[in-house]
Amino acid sequence: MKETSTNEVRFLELEKKVKRENWRRMWFRFRKSKLSIVGLSIILILLLMAIFAEYIAPYPSHAGLYIAFKNAYKPPSLEHFLGTDMYGRDVFSRVIFGFRYAFMMIGLVLLLVVPTGVVLGLIAGYYRGTFIETLIVRLSDIFISLPPLVLALSIASILEPNIFNAMMAVSLMWWPWYVKLTYSMTVSLRNEPFILAAESQGASTLHILFRELLPIQLGTILTKVTLDAGWVILIGAAISFVGLGAQPPTPDLGTMVSEYSKYLPEYWWMSLGPAAGIVLIILAFNLLGDGIRDVFAGE
Amino acid sequence: MQDDVILYVSGLKKYFNTTEGVVRAVDGISFNVKYGETLALVGESGSGKTTTGHVIMGFYPPDDGKIIYKNKYELSVPMKKRPLELKRDIQIVFQDPGTSLNPKRLVKDIISLPLLIHKIVDKKKIYERVAELLEYVGLSEEFMFKYPHELGGGEKQLVAIARALAPQPSFIILDESTSALDVSSQAKVLNTLVKIQKELRLTYLLITHDLGVVRNISQRVMIMYLGKIYEEAPTEKFFKSPMHPYTQMLLSSIPTLSEEDEKIKPKGIESIGEIPSAVKPPSGCRFHTRCPFAKPICSQQDPPDIVLDSNHIVRCWLYE
Numbered sequence: 001m002k003e004t005s006t007n008e009v010r011f012l013e014l015e016k017k018v019k020r021e022n023w024r025r026m027w028f029r030f031r032k033s034k035l036s037i038v039g040l041s042i043i044l045i046l047l048l049m050a051i052f053a054e055y056i057a058p059y060p061s062h063a064g065l066y067i068a069f070k071n072a073y074k075p076p077s078l079e080h081f082l083g084t085d086m087y088g089r090d091v092f093s094r095v096i097f098g099f100r101y102a103f104m105m106i107g108l109v110l111l112l113v114v115p116t117g118v119v120l121g122l123i124a125g126y127y128r129g130t131f132i133e134t135l136i137v138r139l140s141d142i143f144i145s146l147p148p149l150v151l152a153l154s155i156a157s158i159l160e161p162n163i164f165n166a167m168m169a170v171s172l173m174w175w176p177w178y179v180k181l182t183y184s185m186t187v188s189l190r191n192e193p194f195i196l197a198a199e200s201q202g203a204s205t206l207h208i209l210f211r212e213l214l215p216i217q218l219g220t221i222l223t224k225v226t227l228d229a230g231w232v233i234l235i236g237a238a239i240s241f242v243g244l245g246a247q248p249p250t251p252d253l254g255t256m257v258s259e260y261s262k263y264l265p266e267y268w269w270m271s272l273g274p275a276a277g278i279v280l281i282i283l284a285f286n287l288l289g290d291g292i293r294d295v296f297a298g299e
Numbered sequence: 300m301q302d303d304v305i306l307y308v309s310g311l312k313k314y315f316n317t318t319e320g321v322v323r324a325v326d327g328i329s330f331n332v333k334y335g336e337t338l339a340l341v342g343e344s345g346s347g348k349t350t351t352g353h354v355i356m357g358f359y360p361p362d363d364g365k366i367i368y369k370n371k372y373e374l375s376v377p378m379k380k381r382p383l384e385l386k387r388d389i390q391i392v393f394q395d396p397g398t399s400l401n402p403k404r405l406v407k408d409i410i411s412l413p414l415l416i417h418k419i420v421d422k423k424k425i426y427e428r429v430a431e432l433l434e435y436v437g438l439s440e441e442f443m444f445k446y447p448h449e450l451g452g453g454e455k456q457l458v459a460i461a462r463a464l465a466p467q468p469s470f471i472i473l474d475e476s477t478s479a480l481d482v483s484s485q486a487k488v489l490n491t492l493v494k495i496q497k498e499l500r501l502t503y504l505l506i507t508h509d510l511g512v513v514r515n516i517s518q519r520v521m522i523m524y525l526g527k528i529y530e531e532a533p534t535e536k537f538f539k540s541p542m543h544p545y546t547q548m549l550l551s552s553i554p555t556l557s558e559e560d561e562k563i564k565p566k567g568i569e570s571i572g573e574i575p576s577a578v579k580p581p582s583g584c585r586f587h588t589r590c591p592f593a594k595p596i597c598s599q600q601d602p603p604d605i606v607l608d609s610n611h612i613v614r615c616w617l618y619e
Contacts, residue, residue: 011426011443015407018444193399197459200356200378201413201466202386215403 029295036291042284050099057093063251076269083269085260091273097251098277105167105236106229112171114225117178118217122209124179125186137183140176148173148235149242156244163252166245170235174228181224185217219296226289230282237278253277304370305470305502306332306355311364313347313354320578324350326526327364332470337496337503339513339534341549342523343574348506349394351523352472355504356391357381368470387417390463394475396455400447406433406458407443413466432461436491453484457491464495470502477512489516510553514538519610522546525577525585529602532611542613545586584616592617 030036054060058080071088074080082091117140124136152169159165189195190213198212233253239245240254248259253274260270313325325347332338342348354361357378366374372385393399400409410429414420420428430440436457447455456476463471473492477485493516496503505517513520513534520537522530522545530543541547552570555561572589575581581588587597594616602614 007427008423011430011440015426015444018405193393193395194401196356196358197391197393197399197462198401198412200358200386200389200391201462202383202416203412207412212401212404216401218403 026295030291033291033294035287036294039284039287039289039291042280043288046099046281046284047103049096050103053096053100057090057096059090059093060097062089062093063097063249065249073267082273083267085270086263086267091256091270094251094256095253095273095277098253098256098274099281101163101246101250101252102233102236102277102281105163105170106232108167109171109174109232109236110225110229113174114178114221117175118182118214118221120175121179121182122186122213125183125190126205126209126213128187128190136179140179143173144176144180146173149238152239152244153242161244161247163240163246163250166236166239169239169244170232174232177228178221178224181221182217185220186213189213189216219292223289223293223296226285226292230285230289233278233281233285301331303333304331305334305368306374306504307365307367307370308351308355309365311351311354311366312362313350313359314362317578319576322577323526323580324577325354325361326580328523328526328528329364330521330528330531332502332504335496335500335502336519337505337517339505339507339517339520340523341507341510341513341520343508345525345574345577346523347526347577348508348523349474352391352474352504352506355472356389383417387413387466388468389470389472390466390468391472391474392456392459392463392476395479396452396459397447397479399459400455402447404446405443406445406447406450409447409458410462410465413462417466419466428465429461432465433458435464435495436461437487451484452480453487456480456484456488460488460491460495464499468501470504472504472506474506475508478507478509485512492516510549522549525574525580527585527614529584529586529615530613532613536611542607542611542618543586543615544590544592544617548589584614 030040049056053063057063066087066089068088071084072086074084074088076083080090080092082095084090085094120136120140124133127133148170151173152166155165155169155172195208195212198208203212236245236252237254237257240252241258243258246252246255248255256274257271257278260267260274263270308331309329311325311328312323315322315324328347328351330338340348340351353359355366355374357374357376360377361375364375368374368385368389372382374381374385378386407426407429410432411425414425414428415422426443429443433440433442438454438457438461442450442454442458447458450458456479460476476492477488480488489512492503495501503516505513507513517534520530520532520534521528522537522543524545530537530541530546532542537546538550541550548570551564553564555564569591571591575585575588581598583596583598583600584590584593584602587593590597597616600616602616603619605613605615605618607613607618
């Protein structure tokens with residue numbers, strides 16, 4: 001009896017070793033492309049800046065309501081890297097706080113959208129040919145057909161325009177794309193012999209959906225998630241730009257571009273900061289997405 | 300029903316609706332499988348042999364007929380409605396191990412699934428049992444932590460066999476299980492199958508088009524053509540004295556190496572034509588369009604069962 005348990009422990013250790021080895025291989029494939037490392041580094045740096053904004057920003061109090069007219073309209077200098085705005089606030093500090101809103105937006109939207117869409121897509125694909133499929137597919141078609149800005153506009157006019165409602169509007173138009181993605185993959189995998197084999201041995205539907213079908217699709221889903229993160233920022237910025245997202249003085253990047261664009265071209269540095277922030281974050285996520293695609297394509 | 304029959308099939312029909320019309324994949328076949336034997340179901344592609352296996356597995360329900368398993372289970376119910384013990388007792392090994400193993404699951408996950416579902420061993424001893432099963436089919440325990448793509452074709456099929464053995468079944472359908480493999484791994488897989496059948500007293504339904512495999516491992520043979528069974532005989536009789544012209548044609552088309560083999564091959568029957576479409580099968584005996592001995596009656600009426608001796612049945616007007 002004693003011997004059997006040590007045997008089992010040995011196997012468990014072997015498994016750990018193999019799993020570590022697999023992670024190492026994935027990291028190796030990711031590392032092969034320098035650009036994905038650049039993307040990952042930028043995102044990590046921006047994320048740290050967002051988390052510790054209070055300590056990193058030179059003028060943390062400038063994030064919100066703050067007025068010092070004697071400092072207004074100052075061009076970039078050593079004291080203010082990206083100059084100051086019309087109220088004398090440090091643009092660089094505000095951009096750092098802007099990253100915080102950007103990541104919050106990405107996090108909340110993807111957290112709502114990805115699980116919902118993926119689970120519904122798996123179910124719709126698995127129950128192909130039943131009313132469950134029709135219901136889910138038609139419902140997502142309806143949401144896909146609504147233009148996101150119009151949807152955001154109507155939500156903002158019913159509720160109040162703020163960053164949370166803007167994120168809700170973005171999420172509402174986004175989840176069907178994950179349904180489409182997982183649905184089409186599930187349909188093509190549904191009748192593969194390995195699914196039939198598991199079913200014929202008595203595997204539960206939950207097992208089939210999340211242990212057999214989902215792992216195969218994970219790479220594609222993760223790649224889309226990273227590429228979408230940039231798009232969330234872009235749509236969020238567009239909604240803020242037309243005044244339906246975060247309201248001043250919130251240091252949201254889109255809101256800031258909208259506010260400061262009135263002062264173009266004389267005070268170009270004001271909009272340059274938040275605009276560059278948006279470009280940087282989208283670029284970084286796209287580079288990361290390419291790297292993640294390489295990781296899964298190599299298998 | 301006799302006591303030694305594990306699977307009883309009677310009047311089984313399975314039609315598929317396609318854009319070209321109704322495909323009569325299986326059109327009224329009856330047979331028995333006895334405990335512990337290997338029954339080969341032989342036919343060209345399109346003959347309905349794989350459909351027969353899949354109906355028995357419950358992948359789709361039959362349109363007509365009876366399938367009784369172990370004298371108490373009705374197998375015309377679809378897979379999802381079958382009791383769990385039935386899903387344990389009947390297993391299948393698919394043709395292509397490349398698609399029958401999930402590419403994202405480790406070998407030990409694949410094999411431990413049936414162990415967990417049917418609670419075959421204590422959870423703490425799962426790994427050990429997986430290693431035993433691997434060893435039993437001739438693979439070392441290192442294969443546990445590999446993904447299917449790291450394995451060769453024969454090794455994958457052995458993993459699929461280990462998975463089928465895991466829940467301790469009594470009946471295994473071998474659905475062209477060796478035809479996708481190269482010759483050397485084919486031999487290894489066949490030997491393994493023969494060994495485990497002897498030791499575990501398993502019953503096999505061997506679905507194949509490879510007469511060499513049939514000769515090596517089966518005790519009885521049924522020959523299927525366009526959804527119907529035309530000859531049924533013990534393996535030895537099947538190869539020594541084939542009665543149905545179709546059987547003779549198939550056997551004469553096997554390439555031989557030795558003169559000895561050449562001598563026992565039926566002569567004078569050339570393989571002509573292709574298998575007709577199952578959408579509009581020929582009337583009467585479905586083989587009459589390719590049969591060199593066809594008589595007028597062959598195209599008009601279905602041939603009756605002719606029992607040559609107790610174990611040799613042929614459906615052909617020539618022997619009326």
